[in-house]
Amino acid sequence: xxxxxxxxxxxxxxxxxxxxxxxxxxxxxxxxxxxxxxxxxxxxxxxxxxxxxxxxxxxxxxxxxxxxxxxxxxxxxxxxxxxxxxxxxxxxxxxxxxxxxxxxxxxxxxxxxxxxxxxxxxxxxxxxxxxxxxxxxxxxxxxxxxxxxxxxxxxxxxxxxxxxxxxxxxxxxxxxxxxxxxxxxxxxxxxxxxxxxxxxxxxxxxxxxxxxxxxxxxxxxxxxxxxxxxxxxxxxxxxxxxxxxxxxxxxxxxxxxxxxxxx
Ligand code: ADP
Ligand code: MG
Numbered sequence: 261x262x263x264x265x266x267x268x269x270x271x272x273x274x275x276x277x278x279x280x281x282x283x284x285x286x287x288x289x290x291x292x293x294x295x296x297x298x299x300x301x302x303x304x305x306x307x308x309x310x311x312x313x314x315x316x317x318x319x320x321x322x323x324x325x326x327x328x329x330x331x332x333x334x335x336x337x338x339x340x341x342x343x344x345x346x347x348x349x350x351x352x353x354x355x356x357x358x359x360x361x362x363x364x365x366x367x368x369x370x371x372x373x374x375x376x377x378x379x380x381x382x383x384x385x386x387x388x389x390x391x392x393x394x395x396x397x398x399x400x401x402x403x404x405x406x407x408x409x410x411x412x413x414x415x416x417x418x419x420x421x422x423x424x425x426x427x428x429x430x431x432x433x434x435x436x437x438x439x440x441x442x443x444x445x446x447x448x449x450x451x452x453x454x455x456x457x458x459x460x461x462x463x464x465x466x467x468x469x470x471x472x473x474x475x476x477x478x479x480x481x482x483x484x485x486x487x488x489x490x491x492x493x494x495x496x497x498x499x500x501x502x503x504x505x506x507x508x509x510x511x512x513x514x515x516x517x518x519x520x521x522x523x
Contacts, residue, residue, distance in 0.1 A: 273306035274299055312380055319376055319386040322423075327374040334493065335367060338486050343371060347378040352418045355447040357483030360454045365492025368454035372421045375452060384418035391425040395434045411437075415444035419452070426457040426465040435466035439475050446478045459485060 266275035278299065285295045316324070327347065332340045338360075346358055358375070360368040376386040401407045414420060420441070445451050455462075459476055463469035 271303055273303045277302055311383075315380045315385055316377075319380065319388050321373050321376060321388050322369065323373065324377065325370045325373055326377055327371070330367060330370055330374060334496075335488055335490065338367075338371070338488060342484060342486075343375070346375050349382060351375070351450045352379060352384050355445065355449055355451075355482055357451040357453070357479050359459070359479065359483060359485040360452070360488060361456065361458055361485065362488030363456055363492065365494040366488035366490060367493060368488065369423055372423065372452045372454055376419060376421055379419045379450070386419045386421065387414070387417040388421045388423065389414075391422050391430070391434075391438075392428050394422065395431050395437060398437045399431050399433050411440055411444060414441050415448075417449065419450040420445065421452045421454075423454050425453050425455040426462065427455075430465055430467075432467055435468045435471045438466065439471050442475050442478050447482065451479070451483075453479070458487070 262278065263275055266278070281295065281299050281302075284290065290298075327343065332338060346356070350356065358372075360371060362368055373388070376388060379386050398407060398410060401410065442451065457465055462476060463472035466472045466475070
């Protein structure tokens with residue numbers, strides 16, 4: 261009977277734990293108020309956790325790393341305070357953006373994911389997409405209705421992370437796609453882009469310099485760009501193999517990874 265009522269009310273967590281709470285209440289002579297408060301808090305807590313889990317899944321992060329796991333001393337050009345400033349609500353509310361540019365292994369994806377995780381914890385929804393995957397999806401849609409739906413769904417996301425922008429030569433249609441995505445989000449919600457190409461070469465990458473200028477203009481109005489440099493974190497301490505003539509199997513893997521990514 262109790263279980264049915266709790267199911268009807270969609271109080272899943274209470275349904276799981278109410279018997280324990282009843283036992284605890286009678287053992288500890290808990291007041292009615294404390295009992296009710298404890299039970300309801302349990303439900304609220306579980307819902308919050310479930311929502312975070314759901315949002316983490318929807319975000320499609322390729323890996324999960326936090327800013328605490330990021331060693332800023334390796335990338336002095338990336339100011340800790342500026343990145344920490346990206347981790348508050350204004351990043352979404354004020355439609356701010358962050359552009360991270362640098363060679364492979366400098367932590368661009370790591371930093372973008374850590375901002376994403378923080379936003380999820382603050383109650384926002386986040387979507388992580390690979391630039392190339394997005395273009396392929398878009399170009400593959402021949403129906404304008406489907407394309408519009410894809411654009412609308414991207415416009416609704418509180419924080420959109422576009423990873424590896426410009427790693428591979430982009431299709432001619434990429435320019436209008438990215439311009440549309442950025443202008444839909446302009447002053448409305450947060451955007452992070454990672455790339456291995458400087459802003460200067462985005463025009464060439466998008467086959468249209470006025471479009472690229474308009475895109476960068478919107479992106480930078482409330483945004484910041486960081487150029488990361490230095491040794492790849494993936495290759496740290498392995499420099500001797502790069503210089504020597506006996507590369508390890510592990511290094512071979514890393515090198516082919518770099519070649520694919522830099523195109
Ligand atoms: P990029 O996107 O620039 O190619 P990633 O963010 O994918 O680089 O980083 C490659 C790997 O190295 C990841 O596992 C990441 O967590 C780690 N990494 C990179 N930079 C740092 C750093 N400064 N501190 C800790 N881990 C790092
Ligand atoms: Mg990356």
